[in-house]
Amino acid sequence: MKMQPESINVANFNTEKSRISKFAKSLINIFSIVGALGSVLALVLSSIQLGTIRDLIPTRTIPSFPGNMCYINDVLEKAQRNEKVDSIIIFTDVTAYGFLSQPKEWIRYRDNIEELIRKKKVYMICYNHKLAMEFVEWQLEECKNDTTKCKALINRAKRNFESVENKLEKTALNIDEFNEIKTYSQLISFIDDYLNKDYIYYKSLSEDPQRYKDKLVFKEVENPCNFYMWHIGGVNLIHENSAIISFPVHKNENSTKQESGFFTKDPEILEIFVDLQNSVKDNKLFYRSK
Secondary structure (H helix, E strand, O other): OOOOOOOOHHHHHHHHHHHHHHHHHHHHHHHHHHHHHHHHHHHHHHHHHHHHHHHHHEEEOOOOOOOOOOOOHHHHHHHHOOOOOOOOOOOOOOOOOOOOOHHHHHHHHHHHHHHHHHOOEEEEEEHHEEEHHHHHHHHHHHHHHHHHHHHHHHHHHHHHHHHHHHHHHHHOOHHHHHHHHOOOOHHHHHHHHHHEEEEEEEHHOOOOOOOOOOOOEEEEEEEEEEOEEEEEEEOOOOOOOEEEEEEEOEOOOEEEOOOOEEEOHHHHHHHHHHHHHHHHOOOOOOOOOO
C-alpha cells in the first residue's frame, strides 16, 4: 500500500516564510548598522591617527591669509591653557589683523590676545600707523582703479560684518558707518580711522598702570619687514616652543595670495626667526620704504 504524501498547510507555510523574511531583514539591518558604525569608527581612528601624525611633524604649511587665522587662533588658545608658556610675541603689520577679510576669526583673535595679556607676558610689535596705511593701500591697489573689484570687496566685507554684528560692539567698529561706504576713497578713509583707533587701544593698554603695564609690551616699527610672527615661548618649554610664520606675498600675476606661511616647532628654525624678530624690534632689519 502506497504512502500518501502529507498535505501541506499553506497558511502555516506562508506564516513561517514571513517570519524568516522578517528575521533576514532584521539581520541585514543589524549588519548594516554594525558596518556603518565600523566605518565611522575607522574614520574617527583614521582622523585621530592623521592628527597625531600631523602633530608630530615639526614644520608644516598652513593655508594662506585669511585662511591662516583659525590656525593662529588655535595656537593662541593652546598657549592660554599651557602653564609652561610665559611669553608670546606677536609681530604683524597691524593690530587689527584680518578685521576686514575675516571678522569672525579677528574677533576671536582679539579675545585671545586680551586673555593672554591677563595670563602671560605679551609683546606686540606692529607697523606705525603711517606705514600700516601704506601697506593697506598696497594690498588694495587693484581696487583703486577698478570699480567692479572695489564694489565686490566692499560688499563682501559688509556681508562678513553683518554675520558678526552682535559681537562688534566690543571692538568699537561702527558697522553703520561701514554700510555707507560706496567708493575706494571712503573705504580707505574708514580703514585709516579704525586702524588708528585699534592701535591707540592697545597702546593705552600697555600704558595702563593698574592692569596691563607689566603684561603687555607694545612697540611700533617704522619700516616694513619681510615676515609676521606669532611665537609661543617659555623658559620651561625647552623643546615645546612653537610659532606661526607668515610672509607677505608681493603682487604677482600668477598668484592671488596675500600671505603664505607655516607652523613650526623646530628649535633651529625658531631660533633663526626669534633672532630676526629681535633685529626688527631694534629697528635693524627692514625692507626699506621707497
